[in-house]
Amino acid sequence: VCVDLSLYMSMLAPLRAGFRCALARTAAYTRSYSTESLKRTSLYDLHLELGGKMVPFAGWEMPVQYPDGVLKEHMHCRSSSSLFDVSHMGQLHMTGKDRIPFIESMVVGDYATLPVGHSKLSVFTNEKGGIIDDTVITNAGDYLYVVVNAGCADKDIALMKDRIKAFKSKGGDVNLDIIEDHSLIAVQGPKTQEMLQKFCKSFDLSSMGFMTSHVVELNGIPCRVTRCGYTGEDGFEISVPSAKAVKLAKDILQTGEVRPAGLGSRDSLRLEAGLCLYGHDLNEDITPIEGSLAWLIGKRRREQGGFPGASIILDQLKNGVSKKRVGFVSTGAPAREGAQFTNDKGEAIGAVTSGTLSPCLKQVVGMGYVTTPYSKTGSQVQVVVRGKAQPATISKMPFVPHNYKK
Numbered sequence: 313v314c315v316d317l318s319l320y321m322s323m324l325a326p327l328r329a330g331f332r333c334a335l336a337r338t339a340a341y342t343r344s345y346s347t348e349s350l351k352r353t354s355l356y357d358l359h360l361e362l363g364g365k366m367v368p369f370a371g372w373e374m375p376v377q378y379p380d381g382v383l384k385e386h387m388h389c390r391s392s393s394s395l396f397d398v399s400h401m402g403q404l405h406m407t408g409k410d411r412i413p414f415i416e417s418m419v420v421g422d423y424a425t426l427p428v429g430h431s432k433l434s435v436f437t438n439e440k441g442g443i444i445d446d447t448v449i450t451n452a453g454d455y456l457y458v459v460v461n462a463g464c465a466d467k468d469i470a471l472m473k474d475r476i477k478a479f480k481s482k483g484g485d486v487n488l489d490i491i492e493d494h495s496l497i498a499v500q501g502p503k504t505q506e507m508l509q510k511f512c513k514s515f516d517l518s519s520m521g522f523m524t525s526h527v528v529e530l531n532g533i534p535c536r537v538t539r540c541g542y543t544g545e546d547g548f549e550i551s552v553p554s555a556k557a558v559k560l561a562k563d564i565l566q567t568g569e570v571r572p573a574g575l576g577s578r579d580s581l582r583l584e585a586g587l588c589l590y591g592h593d594l595n596e597d598i599t600p601i602e603g604s605l606a607w608l609i610g611k612r613r614r615e616q617g618g619f620p621g622a623s624i625i626l627d628q629l630k631n632g633v634s635k636k637r638v639g640f641v642s643t644g645a646p647a648r649e650g651a652q653f654t655n656d657k658g659e660a661i662g663a664v665t666s667g668t669l670s671p672c673l674k675q676v677v678g679m680g681y682v683t684t685p686y687s688k689t690g691s692q693v694q695v696v697v698r699g700k701a702q703p704a705t706i707s708k709m710p711f712v713p714h715n716y717k718k
Contacts, residue, residue, distance in 0.1 A: 323660075330630060337527045353399035354495045354554040355561055362572050362698040366664075370462035371398040375574040381434060385577035386671050389543055390712075393501035395564055396571035398542075400495055403551060404466030404472075406456040408486035413477055415449065415456060418472070420600060420619050422610040424701060426451045431538055433522045433599055434608055436468065441621030441628070442596040444471065444604060446588065448540060450525045457525065457536065459496070459549075461590050473689040495557035498575075499564060500547030500581075501713060507569050508548060511560075512537075521648055522716040531563055544585025580668050583677065586639055586709025590651060593637060593665045602681070604637040636687040639711065642704035645697045653682050654695045654703070661686050670711060677711045 350373045359366060362697065374399065375525050376399060388394055389525030406415060406695065412424050427452050434443035445464035450457040460468045472488055479486055509517050511530040517537075525538040536551040546634030552560050564570050579589065594603050599621070606629060613619065617626060640653075647667040655661050667678030678695075686693055687706050694701040 319701045326514060333488040350502040353397055354557045355397045358558050358561060359397065359572075364554070364572065364574060367575070369575060370400060374400060380411050380672045382574070382576035382580065383671055385571065385573040386608050388571050389501045389545060389573055389577065389581055390503070391508055392545060393499060393504040393547075393570045394543075394577070395561060395570050396498040396500065396573050397495075397497070397561075397577055399495040399554075399557070400462035400550065402458075402460040402462065402469065403491040403494055403496060404458040404469070405452075405491060405704070406458055406486060406491070407454070408484075410479070411456050411486050411663070412485060413485045413575045414484060414486040414701070415458075416472060416613075417479070418475060419447065419449070420609045420613055420625070421454070422613050423449060423451065424569065426612075428453045429524055429526060431457075431525050431540060433523075433607065435594075435619045436471070437600070437619055437625065439526060439674070440597070441599040441601075441624035441662065443590075443598055443605075444468070444596055446594065448538075448589055450538060452536075454524070456571050457551075457565075457683040463591055477558050479607070479706055482635050489568045491551070493554055493556045494551050496550060497524045497550045497557065497561055498541055498547060499546045499550065499570065501570075502546060502660075503569055504545075504547045507564070507567050510567070512564065521718070522546075530560060530579050533560055535560075539717055542585075542587060543581040544587070544710055544712060544716075546583075546717050548691065565674065578668075580671065583668055583679070584670050584672055584710065584712040585714060586679070586711060588637075588670065588679075589666060598637075598681075599625055599628060601625060602635055602637065633684060635681045635683055637665075637679060637681055637711035638687050639677065639679050639707045640664075640680070640693070640695065640704045641673075641707045641711070642695055642702055644676065644700075644702035646676050647680075647695045647697050647704075651680075653680060653686070654701060655686065656694070658694075660703070665683045666674075672712045679705075679709065682706070 335420040345350045352373050359375045363379040365377050367374045367376045397546040421432050431450040435446045441465040445468050448459045475543050505517050515528040520539045524606050531555045538549045541547040646669050647664045662682035664680040691706040694705045
């Protein structure tokens with residue numbers, strides 16, 4: 313449970329240091345994009361109206377924070393409800409009678425048995441077993457609704473198009489449509505369902521479990537609503553026609569219960585929840601097993617394989633790996649990405665991939681990779697920050713319990 317915000321007044325300096333770590337992670341997505349090439353979501357003008365501080369992110373101009381600041385945004389999401397613009401993420405529809413065999417030829421998840429109206433997290437893999445991207449895929453009945461990360465959307469789409477061409481050449485029936493006329497709004501926090509139900513007169517949102525999806529009307533606007541998110545809190549991601557996105561966002565914010573939140577708090581929230589950020593905690597040289605994501609691979613896929621890198625990944629499932637993604641807690645300054653883990657002899661045993669000072673725990677938390685002998689929960693290690701080794705303990709994740717709808 314998050315403690316009261318007033319308890320943090322004496323901790324503002326270290327908290328700001330922690331949030332600088334979170335904000336710095338957004339910079340990694342900005343280096344390959346010029347200002348002139350940046351895209352804007354349909355909510356761009358609303359962000360400015362709300363006082364959002366805009367930064368380049370994955371080729372888009374996105375709000376990193378609003379006047380309340382990252383800390384208050386973080387705490388409000390944990391206690392009430394917050395609105396995030398995630399329209400920069402790629403939304404795709406996959407159709408054709410062979411869409412399930414096709415998608416299973418690219419990701420590790422089992423979608424042949426996924427019921428209509430249900431969603432599942434998975435990863436695209438390469439022939440080395442490395443993770444190309446993580447994705448949430450929904451069985452929408454006569455099509456698959458696929459959401460991919462903004463920073464990977466271009467390469468994901470190019471790869472899918474290339475694989476579709478080869479698949480069709482062998483008689484397969486599958487098509488890919490990029491959904492460019494819809495925005496994506498995430499509303500997250502324990503009061504979200506109660507608030508959103510006010511706009512949904514014809515459907516009982518409480519009937520939706522975690523990772524389920526339905527097309528409903530919100531204030532008369534047809535939207536695909538998926539009960540999921542990236543904060544560890546209960547909430548929904550709303551795919552809404554872009555022409556109506558500003559209206560819907562304003563209606564939600566005008567309830568008085570919901571406040572806008574930016575990339576900074578989204579990063580600190582997901583880190584407390586133990587959720588990976590692609591390009592930092594996962595990449596094309598890390599397999600699902602090394603990334604502690606073996607749970608993504610169900611029994612049938614383990615038995616049958618059929619996804620890129622299956623021989624390597626299935627061998628790792630059987631025989632283990634040399635390094636693993638772990639969570640850690642520490643005292644002292646927040647550890648930035650790249651900080652080294654060492655053992656009690658000062659020998660390097662891994663590196664940090666994400667770290668911050670948790671507003672809910674008042675403690676440094678993070679994740680990274682260590683050699684397997686040190687990956688057991690409770691293992692005592694050190695993390696080197698600004699040349700100084702400080703004690704750290706390998707910890708279970710999430711750091712803050714998930715609050716998903718059961």
